[in-house]
Amino acid sequence: MKTSRLEAIKKLVSDNKVQNQEDLQLMLKEVGYDVTQATLSRDLRELHIVKVHDSRVGYHYELPQEGASASFFRPSSFSIDSVKSIEFASSHAVIKTYPGFADAVASVIDDNIRNGIMGTIAGDDTVLLILRDNLRREDLITTISFYIPGIEDKIINK
DSSP, rough: OOOHHHHHHHHHHHHHHSHHHHHEEEEHHHOOOOHHHOOOHHHHTTOOOOOEETTTEEEEEEOOOTTTOOOOOOOOTOGGGGGEEEETTTTTEEESSSTTTTHHHHHHHHHHHOOTEEEEEEEESSEEEOOOOOHHHHHHHHHHHHSSSSSGEEEOOO
């Protein structure tokens, strides 16, 4: 079932200018796949589908280029311009992004930072990081700043 669902997602994304997860979720339902937002988000990440800007339709999902590395975002290629802020509360951190960039930010974190973070949940413009109890905020910022240079300047309520 998962393999056929992933194929359906790839076909829908390649045949349409899908602008958000809600639209894709509805399209999947129409072709027989009733998935949760969390499942769809994981599927998009697994397929390395990213949002790109098109001057005619705005942001939309696109399949990765042939031969593209699974590690699409490298420290030197990720722009801090997509991140608005990072804020901490207890054992959580919330990263606010511009619309369409949260999934990419979460992917960078998931692919590169394993110690100290239990997981991430990405929406369209927000990433929730669930931190382990022993992780200091300063250590997290130091680690993330290697992959998202400049994030230390986006901290709210230092």
